[in-house]
Amino acid sequence: MKYPSFVDDQAYIDMDATMPEVDQLRAMLNNLTRIHLLTANKFDSFDDLIREYLIAGIDVFGLETGIVSEIDEDGRYHVCDVVSPLEELEKGQVFELNDTYCREVVRSHQVLGFPEVGALAFMNCHPVYLNLKLEAYLSAPIFVGEKLFGTLNFTSIKPRVRGFSIQEHNLIKLMANSIGAFILLRNNNDKLVALNDRMKRLVGYVSHDLRNPLGSIISLSKLAMREGLSKERLQDIVRALVDPAEKALELVSSILEYAALGTGKITLDKQVVCAQTMLEEAVNSVSHFILDSNVAVKYSCDASLKVECDANRMHQTLTNLLINAVKYSPENSYILLSAEEENGGCEIKITNNVVKNGENESLESQSVYGSVGFGLDIVNEVLNAHGVTMTKHQTPTHFTIAFNFPLA
Numbered sequence: 001m002k003y004p005s006f007v008d009d010q011a012y013i014d015m016d017a018t019m020p021e022v023d024q025l026r027a028m029l030n031n032l033t034r035i036h037l038l039t040a041n042k043f044d045s046f047d048d049l050i051r052e053y054l055i056a057g058i059d060v061f062g063l064e065t066g067i068v069s070e071i072d073e074d075g076r077y078h079v080c081d082v083v084s085p086l087e088e089l090e091k092g093q094v095f096e097l098n099d100t101y102c103r104e105v106v107r108s109h110q111v112l113g114f115p116e117v118g119a120l121a122f123m124n125c126h127p128v129y130l131n132l133k134l135e136a137y138l139s140a141p142i143f144v145g146e147k148l149f150g151t152l153n154f155t156s157i158k159p160r161v162r163g164f165s166i167q168e169h170n171l172i173k174l175m176a177n178s179i180g181a182f183i184l185l186r187n188n189n190d191k192l193v194a195l196n197d198r199m200k201r202l203v204g205y206v207s208h209d210l211r212n213p214l215g216s217i218i219s220l221s222k223l224a225m226r227e228g229l230s231k232e233r234l235q236d237i238v239r240a241l242v243d244p245a246e247k248a249l250e251l252v253s254s255i256l257e258y259a260a261l262g263t264g265k266i267t268l269d270k271q272v273v274c275a276q277t278m279l280e281e282a283v284n285s286v287s288h289f290i291l292d293s294n295v296a297v298k299y300s301c302d303a304s305l306k307v308e309c310d311a312n313r314m315h316q317t318l319t320n321l322l323i324n325a326v327k328y329s330p331e332n333s334y335i336l337l338s339a340e341e342e343n344g345g346c347e348i349k350i351t352n353n354v355v356k357n358g359e360n361e362s363l364e365s366q367s368v369y370g371s372v373g374f375g376l377d378i379v380n381e382v383l384n385a386h387g388v389t390m391t392k393h394q395t396p397t398h399f400t401i402a403f404n405f406p407l408a
């Protein structure tokens with residue numbers, strides 16, 4: 001696609017005989033200074049930054065409307081903010097990318113300037129032109145790192161007789177680059193905050209959950225060191241040591257697993273797995289735990305359903321969720337584990353009854369989902385690695401966890 005060229009700065013100055021060259025050069029310098037000061041300024045929020053950039057851009061480029069947009073993965077154009085006299089445009093609107101002038105910027109990854117859209121054969125039938133008659137258009141892509149975020153663009157119903165200059169090309173590119181750098185810093189800061197929260201949770205798991213079994217081990221060990229214990233009593237103490245030791249080992253393994261998953265050091269070994277087999281193996285793995293409780297597990301699945309996943313990781317996920325569900329289900333109730341085709345994928349659900357006393361009405365707040373075993377943290381990490389999102393739904397009587405895998 002051949003787009004209109006930007007005009008050399010000297011040629012651009014020569015086109016205007018109504019203003020002395022020195023005044024035009026002074027105006028260019030003022031515009032450059034204003035944008036430089038703007039990019040050097042510190043903003044507390046993204047909203048503050050783009051609002052100031054739009055106001056400055058409208059003034060610097062002499063255009064009426066300014067928009068910062070974000071383009072999502074589905075090709076939709078989100079208006080992050082807009083400054084415009086046009087009532088048809090407002091912050092928060094969502095359009096199809098093809099219904100905006102910015103589709104050309106996204107396609108080309110270039111700074112584009114259209115002095116008169118109506119004179120361009122490939123643009124004068126565009127929906128925006130037909131509806132709003134926006135003639136002049138100047139836009140730059142916003143990149144966050146190597147990824148396209150969206151666009152910074154300015155438009156006007158009046159055409160640009162002289163076109164757009166090289167300096168204007170460079171100014172809007174500078175502005176777009178500055179917006180992208182701000183977003184990148186914000187994203188990195190969010191990652192640091194998330195990492196800090198993760199470290200706090202790990203410390204909490206160790207200090208809270210590891211303390212009890214280690215305390216039991218120390219107490220029993222000191223008891224075993226007393227003189228005069230019979231052989232039978234010593235054997236009882238050794239047997240009592242096994243349970244807290246196993247719990248401590250399981251917790252340490254889980255903590256290491258959780259930490260490794262979060263750093264991306266564990267890769268998935270994906271293979272095609274029969275959903276029914278996956279469910280059966282999970283139920284069998286927790287059968288001994290189920291036998292010790294007054295809770296039954298029922299499962300249903302279409303034998304033809306197959307998904308592509310890491311079988312070991314998903315076995316770990318399902319058993320973790322089942323154990324949690326058993327622990328926090330009332331006696332003489334049942335847990336329903338199911339896999340069925342829904343929304344073009346295999347939806348796996350685990351539903352259990354909710355204990356109706358005042359302390360346990362919400363599984364969301366119970367310790368097993370926040371501390372003991374920190375099951376949901378590991379489950380979330382495994383599912384995120386698969387590109388799958390877990391949803392939770394609660395009614396007064398039931399709690400359901402669900403996630404949808406693409407069919408193999």
